[in-house]
Each structure stands twice: as structure tokens, then as C-alpha cells.
Amino acid sequence: MFRVEQQSLSRRQLLQSFTEISSTANYDNIFFIQDAKKITLLSTMAPAAVIAPSILSADFGSLGKECSDTIGHGADWLHVDIMDGHFVPNITFGAPVVTKIRSHVDRPKEAFGKGTFDCHMMIAEPKKWVKEFQKAGCDLYCFHYEAAINSTAAESPEATSDEKTNPKELVKYIHSLGMRAGVAIKPGTSVDVLFDILDNPDKDAVPDMALVMTVEPGFGGQKFMPEMMPKVQELRKRYPELNIEVDGGLSEKTIDTAADAGANVIVAGSAVFGAQSPADVIAKLREAVNSRR
Numbered sequence: 001m002f003r004v005e006q007q008s009l010s011r012r013q014l015l016q017s018f019t020e021i022s023s024t025a026n027y028d029n030i031f032f033i034q035d036a037k038k039i040t041l042l043s044t045m046a047p048a049a050v051i052a053p054s055i056l057s058a059d060f061g062s063l064g065k066e067c068s069d070t071i072g073h074g075a076d077w078l079h080v081d082i083m084d085g086h087f088v089p090n091i092t093f094g095a096p097v098v099t100k101i102r103s104h105v106d107r108p109k110e111a112f113g114k115g116t117f118d119c120h121m122m123i124a125e126p127k128k129w130v131k132e133f134q135k136a137g138c139d140l141y142c143f144h145y146e147a148a149i150n151s152t153a154a155e156s157p158e159a160t161s162d163e164k165t166n167p168k169e170l171v172k173y174i175h176s177l178g179m180r181a182g183v184a185i186k187p188g189t190s191v192d193v194l195f196d197i198l199d200n201p202d203k204d205a206v207p208d209m210a211l212v213m214t215v216e217p218g219f220g221g222q223k224f225m226p227e228m229m230p231k232v233q234e235l236r237k238r239y240p241e242l243n244i245e246v247d248g249g250l251s252e253k254t255i256d257t258a259a260d261a262g263a264n265v266i267v268a269g270s271a272v273f274g275a276q277s278p279a280d281v282i283a284k285l286r287e288a289v290n291s292r293r
């Protein structure tokens with residue numbers, strides 16, 4: 001008869017026999033299925049910190065160099081804010097600029113590796129631009145739930161469609177083009193909308209990351225909204241291994257609140273690009289997250 005058991009004292013020794021487990025595993029969150037003969041590991045560890053500076057706060061006059069310098073300062077990913085002036089009241093840049101800056105940063109060697117371009121698509125028609133951004137070198141295409149459900153399912157800027165975009169189908173489409181997928185929610189959107197998307201038994205349709213906005217999307221340098229933390233806590237409770245990204249107002253002052261709630265992917269624009277030592281800020285943000293694993 002199988003039973004699920006949470007080990008206490010012997011947990012660490014037990015885990016050391018699983019050679020594939022890293023020595024930094026969070027031993028508190030590990031569950032096993034155990035019977036007389038065998039013990040099977042069910043769940044490993046909370047995901048490690050990922051620091052993703054938002055290049056919205058970089059010097060756009062030398063964006064390529066800003067990107068390579070930021071990776072050199074220890075950033076894991078670059079958070080690339082794409083704004084269309086419709087979904088948000090600001091405009092940044094499109095795929096041609098992403099193509100140019102991509103050549104300044106080595107492509108990640110593995111999924112979610114160093115150099116990942118985390119494209120945060122604050123655009124009204126997310127399905128239309130998937131192929132363009134894939135060609136430009138985007139690794140992780142993160143669209144807004146609110147934009148998807150209010151937009152059409154046309155697959156290119158030239159195409160038209162009356163059909164509405166289904167977020168699950170959009171995730172599948174992004175995956176089919178070899179990218180990772182993220183789904184973002186604005187401050188006014190309930191976290192509940194993500195559960196149906198994340199609980200899908202069709203794994204191709206399940207996003208690789210959830211982004212909880214901690215400011216209204218559109219501009220850098222805004223004040224962090226701690227009232228968004230219950231959304232992060234709920235996601236972390238339900239999905240211990242999910243990449244949960246927070247974006248807006250993250251700094252050395254607010255990181256503890258976000259890390260306590262369970263966020264592991266930290267976007268920071270003005271805090272990194274406005275710092276005397278971006279490397280120190282990146283290291284402190286990372287330490288705050290990893291110290292809670």
C-alpha cells in the first residue's frame with residue numbers, strides 16, 4: 001500500500017542518495033511516496049532566483065552595449081518590454097530592435113538559461129506577433145491574459161480573423177515555434193484566471209511562467225504594489241515549482257516582500273540601471289530570493 005509521507009530527520013540523508021539532486025535543494029518541501037521496498041521522490045525544490053533587468057530603463061541610444069553589460073553584471077535574463085500604445089499608454093520598440101540587440105547577447109545554452117530574452121508583450125494583439133518575435137530571437141514570449149481574451153486569433157500582422165484568441169491555444173502556438181510561454185496579469189485581474197490555464201492536463205498548453213504585475217503596466221519607475229502579494233502566495237502554494245515573475249517597483253527595498261511571497265523571477269528596471277553598481281543590486285536581489293529556498 002502506498003502512502004505519501006513527509007520525512008523529517010532522515011530527509012537530507014535520504015536525498016543524498018538521489019545523486020541527481022543538487023546540494024542546494026530545499027529539503028523542507030520534499031515529499032515522497034514510500035512503501036517497504038522503494039521511496040520515490042515526488043517533488044524537488046523551489047525554483048532558483050532569476051534576475052531579469054528591464055531594459056526599459058536602459059539608455060536606448062546604446063541599447064546593444066547596455067544589454068551585454070547587464071549580462072556581464074550578473075543578470076540571468078533581459079526583460080524586454082514591448083509596448084504598442086494600445087494595450088498600454090506608451091510605445092517602446094518592435095521586432096527589428098530585438099533582432100539588433102540579440103546579436104549583443106549570446107543565446108541561452110539551455111531553456112531559461114543565461115541570456116534568455118524575456119519579451120513582455122504589452123500589446124493588444126499578442127497572437128499576431130509571435131512569429132516575428134521568434135525570428136527576432138525572443139526565447140520567452142509572455143503575453144497578457146487581458147489582451148489575449150479581447151483580441152483576435154490572427155497569426156500575422158497581415159492576416160485577419162474574427163475568432164477570439166484562446167490563451168491556452170496561444171501558449172500551444174508559442175511552444176510550437178520553439179519558445180517558452182508566459183502569461184501575465186495586470187493588477188486588476190484576479191489570479192484565479194490563471195488556474196484554469198495552469199491546471200491543463202495538456203502539457204503543451206501549460207505556460208512556463210506566470211507574471212504578476214506589481215504596477216500598472218506602461219512605465220518604469222513606479223511604486224511597488226504590496227497588495228499584489230496574495231496572488232503570488234496563492235500561485236506558489238498551488239505550483240511549488242512554477243517560475244513566478246514579479247514586475248514593477250522591485251528594488252533592494254521591496255525584494256523581501258516579493259521573495260517572502262514566493263516570487264523567484266525578479267524584474268527590476270530603474271533599480272538596476274539607475275544604480276552606481278548594477279552588479280551589487282543584482283547580487284542582492286538574487287540573495288534575497290535564494291535565501292528563502
Ligand SMILES: O=C(CO)[C@@H](O)[C@H](O)COP(=O)(O)O
Pocket residue numbers: 054056057079081120215216217218219220221222247248249250267268269270271
Ligand atoms: O513592464 C514594466 C512597466 O510596464 C516594467 O518592466 C518596468 O520597466 C519596470 O520598471 P521598474 O519599476 O523596475 O523601474
